[in-house]
Amino acid sequence: MEKLFERSIRDASKLMNLTEDDHDLFQRVDRACDELLIPEFEKYMERKYNDKVPEVLKKHHLMGIPISKKYGGDGARPLVHSLAIERFGQLGLGVVTFVDVHQSLGSLTIQEWGTEEQKQRYLTKAATGEIVLAYALTEPEAGSDPGSLKTQFRKDGSDYYLTGSKYLISNGSVADRLIVFAYPEGQTKGMTAFLVDAREKGFAVDMKLEEKMGLFTSDTAMLSFDDLRVPRDDIIGEEGRGLAVAYSALLNGRIGIASGCLGVMEDCLNQVKERTSSRMQHGKAIGKHQLIQRHIARISSNLESSRWLVYQAALKKEDYENNKADLGLRSEADRISAVAKYVASKAAFDSADSAVQCFGGFGYSILSPVAKHLIDTRVARIYEGTDEVMELKIASTVLGKEFEAYR
Numbered sequence: 001m002e003k004l005f006e007r008s009i010r011d012a013s014k015l016m017n018l019t020e021d022d023h024d025l026f027q028r029v030d031r032a033c034d035e036l037l038i039p040e041f042e043k044y045m046e047r048k049y050n051d052k053v054p055e056v057l058k059k060h061h062l063m064g065i066p067i068s069k070k071y072g073g074d075g076a077r078p079l080v081h082s083l084a085i086e087r088f089g090q091l092g093l094g095v096v097t098f099v100d101v102h103q104s105l106g107s108l109t110i111q112e113w114g115t116e117e118q119k120q121r122y123l124t125k126a127a128t129g130e131i132v133l134a135y136a137l138t139e140p141e142a143g144s145d146p147g148s149l150k151t152q153f154r155k156d157g158s159d160y161y162l163t164g165s166k167y168l169i170s171n172g173s174v175a176d177r178l179i180v181f182a183y184p185e186g187q188t189k190g191m192t193a194f195l196v197d198a199r200e201k202g203f204a205v206d207m208k209l210e211e212k213m214g215l216f217t218s219d220t221a222m223l224s225f226d227d228l229r230v231p232r233d234d235i236i237g238e239e240g241r242g243l244a245v246a247y248s249a250l251l252n253g254r255i256g257i258a259s260g261c262l263g264v265m266e267d268c269l270n271q272v273k274e275r276t277s278s279r280m281q282h283g284k285a286i287g288k289h290q291l292i293q294r295h296i297a298r299i300s301s302n303l304e305s306s307r308w309l310v311y312q313a314a315l316k317k318e319d320y321e322n323n324k325a326d327l328g329l330r331s332e333a334d335r336i337s338a339v340a341k342y343v344a345s346k347a348a349f350d351s352a353d354s355a356v357q358c359f360g361g362f363g364y365s366i367l368s369p370v371a372k373h374l375i376d377t378r379v380a381r382i383y384e385g386t387d388e389v390m391e392l393k394i395a396s397t398v399l400g401k402e403f404e405a406y407r
């Protein structure tokens, strides 16, 4: 029987022409996922960051999937990148978080906003995995409202010095370079994005945040900067354009998380199919009981209703990339990526819950793969924009800018 990922590739080929390079990429992603399956579960059991992810991705030349070929990546178009992340999603959101942060929030932001010199210097290394990237916007007092962040910078000649702290940063303690957002000293306007070197004096990992309810295999850290030097050449985008940089990164990131959620639902469906065909109760396979079939129908419907939406978001993003002067296309891509992330993350969590129910008591054991999805997937409704922030954003696109409730 055709595997769910093969079906996704077949469906995507009806939406765009897939090249031989794309098919080669999908095979490499598939092989990497097969290799990561057991280590990912072992690390989850140990409650440890899965350091095999960058290792295996490097081995299969997968660190730079969306990075242009000019800088050593695969140059994958948005829908192809989305499909690759969908496949990683079958392993769970721990793997997806690493990939999405390094590629969508990190590499694509440098690709979109960086100077040619920055692209030559950093994207080439991000594509080979020589450097790992992170994105540091959130602070202890600035989450849904990034405008209230407290990290500040001062200028001295051609250098900038950052002071402040960042909270809940994925890849935070393993990244070599981090996109950090800060205001000019004493001001609450003019946010600027800096590409910080984690080896620079004044950079500290204050704490690895390991007391999470799930997502153990993803690295999360609290960071601080004490008069940390950043040369002017490492500003991403122009000085003062930080908020625009942050939001454009989130547009890419949300499509990535939504794509990963599709993979989670696919794995839930695969796991439930196997379990409900083999587990016998009341004299027959539990899959033959109609109320169990309801759960299966629910997971399948969740997956189908999210799938096309996520693909549409990727295609809308490509429309915008092909015509960057058209701001209408940008806001449409932004809107659909928010809808896709909102719908797919809720659908994935609901599917993991249904899968746990089908597994019964074993589903409640941390040894079951579906329990891992349940606790890992919850975060998708929080990071890169909470459910509520997505709702406000979507509603304001219906009502009009003057109704923006979170400004």
Ligand SMILES: Cc1cc2nc3c(=O)[nH]c(=O)nc-3n(C[C@H](O)[C@H](O)[C@H](O)COP(=O)(O)OP(=O)(O)OC[C@H]3O[C@@H](n4cnc5c(N)ncnc54)[C@H](O)[C@@H]3O)c2cc1C
Pocket: 101, 135, 136, 137, 138, 142, 143, 144, 145, 167, 168, 169, 170, 171, 212, 215, 220, 379, 382, 383, 384, 385, 386, 387, 388, 389, 392, 405, 406
């Ligand atoms: C595991 C993990 C990894 C993460 N990785 C990163 C990362 O790599 N980089 C990064 O920068 N951040 C990261 N984050 C942070 C994440 O993006 C924030 O947690 C998220 O944006 C919410 O911010 P907050 O936690 O401060 O919650 P708050 O903003 O305090 O929100 C609390 C509640 O209030 C609601 N709320 C807030 N404002 C409004 C409003 N105007 N109207 C209605 N409801 C509202 C929220 O929706 C939420 O339900 C990560 C978080 C987690 C848990």
